[in-house]
């Protein structure tokens with residue numbers, strides 16, 4: 001792979017997912033298309049999606065989900081700061097541990 005391609009692909013994926021999130025409410029179909037394009041780029045160039053982008057994909061059905069819209073978010077009640085994300089397509093719930101950094105920015 002040529003140098004710089006990875007950065008280009010990463011940037012492209014970020015733009016696509018960001019657009020998909022902002023389109024999710026008014027145009028869910030377009031959002032799904034943009035999200036799946038980002039996924040295809042990731043596979044084609046074997047560039048791993050950054051954590052913040054992967055958060056927008058359901059672990060089970062792999063659909064693009066938007067927190068607060070197509071996914072429900074609940075705060076965990078244990079000592080470990082975590083959130084529960086429930087996909088509204090397949091109802092799969094998964095837990096995310098919030099890192100200290102992330103918790104501070106909330």
Ligand SMILES: [Zn+2]
Pocket residue numbers: 058059060061062063087088089090091092
């Ligand atoms: Zn799902």
